[in-house]
Each structure stands twice: as C-alpha cells, then as structure tokens.
Amino acid sequence: MVVEPDKHRRQRIPALNIKFIILICLSFLLLITDQKNNYLSLLRNSIAIAIHPIQAIVDLPQRLWHWTGENLASREDLLIENKKLHQEQLYKEFTLQRYASLEQENIRLRKILNAASNIKNSVQIARIISVDINPFRHLVIINKGEQDSVYNGQVLVDANGVIGQILQTNFLSSKAILISDTDHATPVEINRNGFRTIAQGNGSFTHLIIPFVPNNTDIKVGDLMVTSGLGGKFPAGYPVAIIDSISRDPSQQFANVTARPIASLNQVREVILININ
C-alpha cells in the first residue's frame, strides 16, 4: 500500500462536502438538460473530439488485422476472387440495363401521376469504428461526421438492407441507432401487397417485432418488408426485413409476428449513408 506519514498530519480533503454538493447539482442539471433538449451538443462534441484519437487507437489492431489479411492473400485466391467479382459485375450490369429502362418508365409514370420522383439518392460510404459501447442500446459510431456533411436522421444501409439512422453528429464521427434498438421503430410496408405497419426493435440482432397486425391480415412467412417512406425519415423502397414467424391466436386481437432483418446488423463494417436532399 502507499506509504504516507499519516501520524504527522491527519489527512483532510479540503471542501469535500461542498464540492460534492456542487458537482452533484451540476450533473443533475446536465441530466435534465440532456433529457429535455439538445443544448449540450457542443459539450458532447468537444469531449468526443478529445476522445477520437483514443478510439482510433483502439480500432487500430482490428484494422491492422484486416490489412494483413488483404495483403497476405495468395495470388490464387485473388485470381479466384477477381473472377467471381467479374462474373458478379456482369450479372449486375445486365440487371442494371433493365433497371435503367424501368427507371425511365417509372419517371414517366410518376409525371403522369404528378408525383415527385425520388429515385436517385446520393450516397457516401462510412466505416463503423466502435460497436458495443453500451449493452443496453444498439448504437454504433461511424467515422463520418459533420465535416462530411452527415446530418441527424440520415439513413444507414448496407449492401442488403436498412441498418439504422444517425442519432447524433459530432465533428469527426457520428452515432447511429440500429433498427434493432428497443427505442427504434421503422415504418415499413409489405412489398407484395403494400400493407403498412411498423417494425420495432427488441434488442435482438436477429428479430424485429411487427406489432398490431390484425389476425385476418394477408401476411405470410417469407414476405419482404420494405421502408414505406411514411414518417419522412426513411426514403421509400429499401428492404428492411423478412417475416419469419406468424402465430395467430383467435382469442387475441392481433397476431404475433416477427421478422428477421436482412442487413447483418452485428457483422457489418462498412455502411452506406443515403443523402436524401
């Protein structure tokens, strides 16, 4: 233990009680302000910038591992991968040819209907730099911030489907909430018949809850749910989840429906930010 000459001077910590009371009041004020409104983003931002180097250091080994993996892959593997990607590219281009004409047709039809066409969105790729910061929440931190014109409420997708939305922006990084967070609900519709509902997160990466589905709704296991664009946060038409279980109990008003998110929420490293404006 620490050797200190306690006999000569009895240790007294100066103004301990007063300090305690002042600081407790201060943190109470902070709590209330942070809960009610968004005045504290500057304070949060400055602390986040101070921590950013540490976060980068923590992320370093993982990045190094990835880098080594990429650089030490054998030539044969690379050739095989190259070939595979080439084939995939061909296939995608083939699909895109049809997509181009479909897009034109869609714009024409929308003009007839006098609706705004909102098909082209500009995108930006970001990397997730830290994931399990709080076991209570499904939040991630990405490496793009206000500097890269990321804004609050911006939508995150991966190659397969919707991941979440930006909750809070800092200067160099921003925090995003995943669709599986207990506090998050995504407005969705069933792609097959346009039935509108919401997909609620319940803290599990593999399940979303679809509440308030009446027993007689036309809904099947395997139905694709896409964002409906209602609520104004998520642009319409991005895939969210696939229905994986339905249990109908005649004594209950609503069926118990769960869906499996299409995006692999706990495995992605690169995410795509969609810019609606």
Place this chain on the structure above:
Amino acid sequence: MSSKSQNNPNKIIAFIATLICIILVLIPVPEALKIYKPDWPLLLLIFLAIHIPKEFNLGTTFLIGLLIDVVKGSLLGQHAMASLLIIFLVTKFHLQLRIYPLLQLTAIVCFLLTLYQFILFWINGVSGISSSFQSYLGPVISGTILWPIITKLLSQLFLYTTSKKQV
C-alpha cells in the same frame, strides 16, 4: 517534507491508468462476455480515492464520468453522478478503508458497485430506457471478482514508484 516530489509519480500513474481504463471501456468484447464487462474506470477511481485522495477526488471523477457518458452514449451526467456519489463515500471513509483486510474491502467494493448500478438503473428508468436485469448484475459480479487482482497490481505499482523515489 518530500510530499511534493512524491505526488508527481502518483499523478502520472493515475493519468496513465485513466487512459488505459478508457481504452478498456472502448475495446470490443465477444457477445457472450458483453454483460460481464466490468466498470474499469470506477474500480480505478475507487482505488485512487482510497490511496491518493488528495490528488484524485471529486473534480477528476466528474470529468471521467462525463467522458464515459460520451463514450457510452448515455445521458450526459449519468455516469458522472453515479461515480461522484461512490467516490464521495470512498473519500469520506478512505482512512478506514485503508486498514480493512482485503476480503472485507472486497465486500464493500461489491456493495459500492451495486449502488453504482442502482443509480444507473434509476436514471435509465426515469428517462425511459429499459434493459435486462443481467446487464446490471454482470458488471457487479465481474468487478467484485477482479477487485483483489486490480488492487494488488496497482499497490505494487505505487509502492514501486514511491520506494524508488525515496531511495
């Protein structure tokens, strides 16, 4: 008195230990161990408040608490408030805590960790964030198990630096 020259290495160690704690908070752990991730900064703060309360008390605690709030994305002031209360208690009774045998001290640390989690739970409840019972219990269990190891390790470190200074 040589107390001025003795304080400096303590402060440096405390600063480095804080940095390491924040890195430990940030480091990702496997899904299975996630709820058992101990509150590293709190354990460190308790140790420092027992042994060098003059250099290291409430102001620093408050700052570290805010830092954790930003890192964890919780309400600003949540961890700050919880750790302030714990460190206040520890600083108040640091002379008693110093002479307790290890087992008794561990029991008290277990109680303090429970109190800490309870305050977090309470603030989460008020602000409407729900989570499982296990996620509050996990850090208490792991923290209590790790406390004797941490306290032994850190005392060795402090003893080493102070004895080197005196020679």
